[in-house]
Amino acid sequence: MRRADVDEFVRRFRASPCGAAVKSEAELGAAVASGAGAVFLLRGDGLQLAPVVRRIHDADKLAVVHLDLVDGVASDIAGVRWLARCGADAIISSHGQAIRAVRAEGLVAIQRLLCLSQVGVELGLVAVSRAQPDFVELLPGAILPSVADLVLPRLTVPLLAGGFVRDGGDVRRVIAAGALAVTTSERSLWNLAGRH
DSSP, X not given: OOOOOHHHXXXXXXXXXXXXXXXXXXXXHHHHTSSOSEEEEOSOBGGGHHHHHHHHHHXXXXXXXXXXXXXXXXXXXXXXXHHHHTTOSEEEESOHHHHHHHHHTTSEEEEEEEOSSHHHHHHHHHHHHHHOOSEEEXXXXXXXXXXXXXXXXXXXXXXXEESSOXXXXXXXXXXXXXXXXXXXXXXXXXXXXXXX
């Protein structure tokens, strides 16, 4: 099976700017039926992940798994290898060591950057610089318009924004502020068409 690369993710996000963030079976069903090009698994049982990823792929979507939040999978090299064997296209983590392991496995690496304070942003950007992910996901994404001047000049990779993006206006503001795409659990946004 061919692995998705960064360019494939960018193409998918340009076509559909909202990735579907899911935490339950009901949300997964809605996500695979939606127009979203990528499904972000934020919860789940690590032992049951392979069939879930196959279901996402069968719907012609990319599967992104949050390493730090899946039950039974450690945020280490062995955990990354397990998710790679399950067929994940990309892995999210806030841990720099894990991000380096994701890249070594040939998967797309997404590093989370939590914006809780200006000091936290500074420290997070240093960690991003060391880990060299393929994408950065800023949380909470709704604040990107307020912190874009602190974050964007320091990034050399595309930015995703997740958290508290609740409607189309929020999506437009976040993308106008510099995000490539949004990750959201708001189902009504999963069918938004993107720019080409």
